[in-house]
Structure formats: structure tokens, C-alpha cells
Amino acid sequence: MSRILIFGGTTEGRLLAEYCHEQKKSAWVSVATGYGKTVLPESPYLLIQETPMNEEEMERFINHNGITLVFDATHPYAAVVSKNIASSCEKTGTKRIRVVRESLTNKEDGGAGEHVIWVDSVEEAVLYLKEKEGNILVTTGSKELARFTLLDSFEERVYARILPTVSVISSCEEIGIKGKRLIGMQGPFSQELNEAMIRQYDIRYLVTKEAGNAGGFQEKIKAAEACQIKSLVVGRPMAETGMTLKEAKEILFDYDAGDGVQVDGGSQEDPSTIRNVCLIGIGMGGPEQMTVQAVKALKDSQVVFGADRMLKSIEDMIPGVKQIPWYVSRDILPWLEEHKEYKKIVILYSGDTGFYSGAKKMMEAFLAESNQSTYETEILPGISSVSYLCSKLKTGWEDAKLMSLHGRQGDVAEELKKFHQVFALLDGTNTVNQVCLRLIEEGFGEVKLSVGERLSYSDERIITGTPVSLKDGEFDVLSAVWIER
Incomplete structure (x- = not known):
């Protein structure tokens, strides 16, 4: 049963809804228009209420659906709606969080430059424009548009950027x-x-509301400055208090519909909260080679890091889980510090985590970070290329020399002088052809040589021959070789 209610219709509301989908948390999302519904993700975890509600209707909705936590992510200028939400939550004893946008600029700090004119209301903007000439681009929304019909020749001067819905367009046409x-x-x-719109319509004045970064405010102001026109900015009607989008996500992450959470006083981030990090070896790459334990960890995760090809191999397994194509600590650790709402983290590695794997350095990085953030780390090894290839060749590898030439230097021929069996991982620099030539050079031209390509994938290929017979063949750059004398 969904006990979370998000009042949306804004970028913040949409992002909160998407976060609920990612975290598999059921939530009601209230939007005022059908268009607000179309920008939300289709999800079994989201229930959409697309009819506007007054205060009494909000109160009934909260009681009827057993809502225990409300997020007010409505527009900064929707003061009446926010007031109704606050009142209905107070009457029903429901916890409420106001999600606020970070204000980018204001009158006190000098605005955004000399080309910006601050006004307290749309009416004041219209009064200013009555004394001016030239075309006007209005981006304050269709509900405020009627006030601009007080301008002389408004039918010729006013260009309005509005939502592309039939109802909004019709309401604009009705006022001329x-x-x-x-x-x-x-x-x-x-x-x-x-900038393109300003130039296309020969705009001399841009009218906008200061609506924070999510509203594209900064891009409008910079465009107006670049085109050397004036911007009329309607400042926010009042300073708002509440939580940022990031803080709201942290509350959502920890929220239990049965137990609830403490939401007073801003961010509730607990620095002692343990974050679980699992380094998983996924084997050669085919999902069938993953251990049951690895699959379970993936399905329980909230964010997964790894090389792009690895993420593609498991994406069907974890629908809705955030996936980021990074695999080095210098990228991953700063991101995790900025997104502390993610508590179950997985990092993928090919093959076995203990055989020439990046997991070693990653583990060292997390251990070094533990004095600042609490990470509980775990390594889940995968099936290594050597064990897989030897199983296909029906042989053991306990007496073999194991080496990697993947981004490393080494001499297979010298190792074969000391060991009867040698296994090596190759790359585009140390190729099968080069290994064959080196073996022939040292008198090992007729030893048994097996090449494994695309191991575990549907197009897997294993070829056995000698360095002499295989030296001119074509092979995948990421091959593994098994040599016996």
C-alpha cells in the first residue's frame, strides 16, 4: 500500500517520482494536468492523481489512502496550493516536507547584471513595459498571460512560451x-x-520568474545578456524554508511506511549510517556465469558501477536500478560523497576479483576513505578465465604458471621454460600472433596451444593447435591462451 504522496508538476516532483521508481517505493503523485502525467515514468510503483484538489479534497485523499508522508514539490509561485497542502497535513496529522529550489540570484546580491530589472510582481512588470517599445517574450506561464493584454498592441508585441497542451493553447487564444x-x-x-528564439522574434524584453536552476532561469538570463536585451525578473513572493531535492531523496530512502521517519529540522543524514559496497566479479561476461550470491547482491542494489559492456550484460536483470559506466575510484568515490542517499552500492569487475583485477585498488581506496565515511565492503569473486578455459579443455591448472599480459609486460616463452603449463590473458598489444612468434623463436613451435575467445558468450570460440599452425590466424584482442609442453 502506498503511504507516500508527492505533490508535483515541477522538475523536482518528477525527479522525486523517478527516485521512488528507482528505489521501488510505492507513492502517489498528484499533478494538476494531464500533461504533468505524461512526463512521469511508467512504473508499477507510481499511482497518479491528475485532478487538481482543494484543501478539503486533499484532506479526504490523505485520510482515505492512509498517507503518512507528504512532499510538497509544487512550483515556488503556487502559494495557494502550498498553503492548502500545509493545512490539510496539519489537520490530518501527516508529516509534510516542502521541497525548495535553490535560489540562483536575488535583489540583495545585485541580481544577474545591469541588464536585469527586478520587479515584485507580474503587474509591476506590465507597468514597466507600458512605457517601452519592442517585442516581449513572456515565460511566466499561461496563468499570468492575461495581465499582458493591458499593453498597447499586445497582439503584435507579446510572444508567449507555454506548455504544449490543447487546454493551455486554447486559454491563450481566448485572450487574443x-x-x-x-x-x-x-x-x-x-x-x-x-538565444535563437530571442533573435527569431526580434525580442527586446524577456519576462521570467526567478524559479531556481530547475526552471532554466540562468539559461534565460544568460541568453538575454548575450543578445543585449533586458530581462524583467519577478522575484519570489517570499523566502521559503524546506529541504533541497537531495535532502528529500535521503528522507525517501530511509522512509518506512510503518515506522515513519523524523523529518523536522532539515537534512536527516546520519553520518554513522553504514553504506554497503559490494565488489563483484561477474566472470567472463555472460550473465549465466555469475554466482547466485552475485545476482542477489545486484538485485538488492541501488546503484551499479562498471564498464559499459558489463552494465549492458546485466541491465535486464536490474530494471530501475541506477547504472553508471565508471570503474575507477577517482570517479566513483566523489560521486558517492555527493549522493549519500545511495546505501547499497555494487561495482562490477570482469573475471575473478582476485586475478589481476581492479578490485584490489578499489578496495584500498574504500579502506582509505573509511575514516570519513562508513563503508562496509565485501568482495564476491566470479569465475575466472583460467578455471573456465581449463574446464572446457578438460584439464586442471594447479601446476600452471598464471600470468596476465593485459596491459602488462611478460615473456610467455621464458615462463614455459620453467613450467610445463602456462596460462595468459592477452590484449591488443600482446596478441595471439605475437605469442606464437615468440614461442617459435624460442623453439616451442610445436607445443600445444589453445586460444579462448569471447569465453561464456554465445559466440564463444576455442581453437587448439600449435604456434606454427596458429601464427597467421585472426583472433579477438581480448583472448586467453593455454600452453602445454
């Missing part, structure tokens, strides 16, 4: 703003696209 004066698009927009 229509045709090419309507730009139906969903943002946020890049600086370059804003």
Missing part, C-alpha cells in the same frame, strides 16, 4: 494571443535555444 505568437514547448531550455 494566438498563432505565431504562441510557442508551445516543454522546458527547461538551453541558453542556445533561448
Whole structure:
């Protein structure tokens, strides 16, 4: 049963909904329009309420659905809606979190430059524009658009960027703003696209609300400055208190519908919270070669790191889990420090974690980090290339010399002088052809040589011959060889 309710219709609301989907947490998401529903992910964990609610309807909805935690992620200017949410939560005794955007600039710190004019309301912006000439691009939303019809020749001067829905376009046409004066698009927009629109319609004044980074505010201001036009910025009606999107995600992560969480006083991040890190060897690459323990750890994870080819091999196994194609500590550790809401972390490695694997350095990095963050680390080894190839060749490897020429230097021929069996991992620098020539050079041209390519994949190939017979063959650069004399 879903006991979480997100009031959305904003970027923050959508991102919270996506996070619930990723974390497999059931939640109701309330949006005011059908368009708000279309930008949400299709998920078995999300229930959509797309009809606007007044205070009484919110109260009934909360009681009827047993809601225990409410996130108010509505627009910074939706003051009436936020007031109704707060009141309904107070009456029902429901915990409420206001998700606020970080304000990028304000009057006190000098705004965004001399080309920016700050006003307290849309009405004040209209009064300013009455004394000016030139085209106007309004990006404050369709609900505020009627005020701009007070301007002389508004039908010719005002261009409105609005949401591309039938109802919104119809409401604009009813007040006389229509045709090419309507730009139906969903943002946020890049600086370059804003600049293109300004130039296309010969805009002299851009009207916007200070809506934080998620609203594309900075891109609009920079575009206006680049085009040397004025920006009229409607400052926020009041300073808001609440949690950032990141803090809200941390609350969501720890939230238990039965026990609840303490939500007063901002971020509830507990520095002593243990974060589980699992380094998994996935074998040669085919998912069938993974251990049951590794599969379980993957399915329980919240974020998975690894080389792109590894992530692709297991993506069907973990739908909804965040996947990032990184595999070195200098990339992974800073990201984890910035995203402490992720507590179950998996890092993938090919083959066995104990045989020339990057898992060793990664473990050292996490151990060094333990004085600052609490990580509980675990290594789950995979099936190594040597054990797999030897099983296919029906032989043992307890007396063999194991070596890797994958990004390393070594001499297979010299090792074969000391050992009867040699196993080696190869790469694009140390190829099968080069190994064959080196063996022939040292008098081992007729020893038994087996080459394993694409081991465990559907196009796996294992060829056995001699250095003489195989020296001119074509082989995958990431091959493994088994040599016997």
C-alpha cells in the first residue's frame, strides 16, 4: 500500500517520482494536468492523481489512502496550493516536507547584471513595459498571460512560451494571443535555444520568474545578456524554508511506511549510517556465469558501477536500478560523497576479483576513505578465465604458471621454460600472433596451444593447435591462451 504522496508538476516532483521508481517505493503523485502525467515514468510503483484538489479534497485523499508522508514539490509561485497542502497535513496529522529550489540570484546580491530589472510582481512588470517599445517574450506561464493584454498592441508585441497542451493553447487564444505568437514547448531550455528564439522574434524584453536552476532561469538570463536585451525578473513572493531535492531523496530512502521517519529540522543524514559496497566479479561476461550470491547482491542494489559492456550484460536483470559506466575510484568515490542517499552500492569487475583485477585498488581506496565515511565492503569473486578455459579443455591448472599480459609486460616463452603449463590473458598489444612468434623463436613451435575467445558468450570460440599452425590466424584482442609442453 502506498503511504507516500508527492505533490508535483515541477522538475523536482518528477525527479522525486523517478527516485521512488528507482528505489521501488510505492507513492502517489498528484499533478494538476494531464500533461504533468505524461512526463512521469511508467512504473508499477507510481499511482497518479491528475485532478487538481482543494484543501478539503486533499484532506479526504490523505485520510482515505492512509498517507503518512507528504512532499510538497509544487512550483515556488503556487502559494495557494502550498498553503492548502500545509493545512490539510496539519489537520490530518501527516508529516509534510516542502521541497525548495535553490535560489540562483536575488535583489540583495545585485541580481544577474545591469541588464536585469527586478520587479515584485507580474503587474509591476506590465507597468514597466507600458512605457517601452519592442517585442516581449513572456515565460511566466499561461496563468499570468492575461495581465499582458493591458499593453498597447499586445497582439503584435507579446510572444508567449507555454506548455504544449490543447487546454493551455486554447486559454491563450481566448485572450487574443494566438498563432505565431504562441510557442508551445516543454522546458527547461538551453541558453542556445533561448538565444535563437530571442533573435527569431526580434525580442527586446524577456519576462521570467526567478524559479531556481530547475526552471532554466540562468539559461534565460544568460541568453538575454548575450543578445543585449533586458530581462524583467519577478522575484519570489517570499523566502521559503524546506529541504533541497537531495535532502528529500535521503528522507525517501530511509522512509518506512510503518515506522515513519523524523523529518523536522532539515537534512536527516546520519553520518554513522553504514553504506554497503559490494565488489563483484561477474566472470567472463555472460550473465549465466555469475554466482547466485552475485545476482542477489545486484538485485538488492541501488546503484551499479562498471564498464559499459558489463552494465549492458546485466541491465535486464536490474530494471530501475541506477547504472553508471565508471570503474575507477577517482570517479566513483566523489560521486558517492555527493549522493549519500545511495546505501547499497555494487561495482562490477570482469573475471575473478582476485586475478589481476581492479578490485584490489578499489578496495584500498574504500579502506582509505573509511575514516570519513562508513563503508562496509565485501568482495564476491566470479569465475575466472583460467578455471573456465581449463574446464572446457578438460584439464586442471594447479601446476600452471598464471600470468596476465593485459596491459602488462611478460615473456610467455621464458615462463614455459620453467613450467610445463602456462596460462595468459592477452590484449591488443600482446596478441595471439605475437605469442606464437615468440614461442617459435624460442623453439616451442610445436607445443600445444589453445586460444579462448569471447569465453561464456554465445559466440564463444576455442581453437587448439600449435604456434606454427596458429601464427597467421585472426583472433579477438581480448583472448586467453593455454600452453602445454
